[in-house]
Amino acid sequence: MAEQPDTRRRIREAAGALFRRNGYPGTGLKAIAAASDAPFGSIYHFFPGGKQQLAEETIRTSGPEYMRMVLALLDSVDDPVDAVEHAFGVAAAQLAATGYADACPIATIALEVASTNEVLRTATAEVFDEWIAAGTEWFARRVTDRAEARSLAYSMIMILEGAFVLARASRDPEPVHAAGRSMAALTRRALDRPD
Template identity: 55%
Template structure:
């Protein structure tokens, strides 16, 4: 017989459920607004399971949540841009999908990495490092992807940093205003940035 922590087809472990619940709640409420009991209730996990899987308590859980969610979000880069005919179209799609997802969630769900980063940047160095590691991973992955699509590495890095900053900032404004207008405006601005970068790459190759 399978126990709750046995792995098999269609079986989620208590550890996985805790991470999933933590990701959802951090995305919606941030770190300070999310309590351990709330996470365990959402995960339908007994209290003892938290310290069994995460002996360091809330900080350890938040650290792993950030890194796990960050890796999952990082997969969106190749998924979106890999199917796009060019970087401009991929950028348009990225911001359009972000707007659709945010509106569908009634502006409750945004990026858990940025949500936590705003809280912990000057108060919790362990979690600040976790968010920094995720952002650096996104920058490296995005830089490699953009460089493979025609930009030199320095330009690719500059553009991807601007893209991530524009997306995360637009999430904040959109949630506060309960409008996708900031995401639409940021998307159009980034389309122009990407187009200019590609035009510059073509000029230097002539």
Template identity: 55%
Template sequence: MAANLKPGTTKARILDTTAELFMRYGYTGTGLKQIVADANAPFGSLYHHFPGGKQELGVEVIHRSGAMYLELVLGVFDAAPDIVTGVHDCFAGAAEVLRATDYADACPIETVALEVASTNEPLREATAEVFESWIEGATEKFRAAGIDDSTARELSISVIALLEGAFVLARASRATEALDAAGKTAAAAVEAALRR
């Protein structure tokens, strides 16, 4: 966990920089030299804070980014008057961020998840844990709105899949049409579950 870690420290700068680079260039596409350069950190510090090297850094970044993103999305949910609006706002917000960052900042771990799924067990497990935490977080919200357990979980998985899938299409096409369409479908799926 990246708890009680003072912001602005070398370690925090390395983690934040790495998270950003992972979003844009992926795991294999991000070099350690580039990380320390962008983070204004000396190379030695990297291996001091992460003796396990790139893999240990990657695991920590995934957990950290995953936790931050969960909080961000739950915040959007809590600010909305109901869960249908909440889901809609998540997709709309994601579209806005994507446009503002020239289609770079989408999901912080999606690219890494696909890259490492067949090559690096510790990293794969980290991404699986993050996705599971997102699913559980969303399931809790849907259950609280009166949707039964099994439906709530299926719905959570589908909404997250819609978001992740739309990110791929949106980044490839450099357009937010996919996020708009997926957002509509996600909201409709939630409405249908509520009516059941």
């Protein structure tokens, strides 16, 4: 089995970081080449489909990576309510630590391409579907009703995404903390009132 060249991975990671901060049309291939210390032509050597192929790969790799990170945070605390607040607390800290740059790796692209690029829109939709499925599984191990678990997973992803919008705009981690408190309240309510 052939080893992936290091250059290819560097390009993908640099692209992921730039797309996350500046979006899809806002990121140029020349900036990606510069950030990955790769010659411009290597981008087309490894990604013959050009910018779109590069973006699709970053969506489909950084999306699941991010999910695994959040699930690891959630799994690191026993009590579900505390786990939720812990995960949001870490997200808030990480956001502030990166100058309010590193929030959701795919949300900006998702909004940008929703009306303009079916290939990338589908990629973002499929990543979000995986997040919802994984989040549902996590909550289903803690609340009895499966519909309730799914609702909590939906809410957690949505309120986190919205908190990232407000926090990046205001350069203030407070929205993410507020989102964590609301999600903790919803979680506690589901634990207290098993339907």
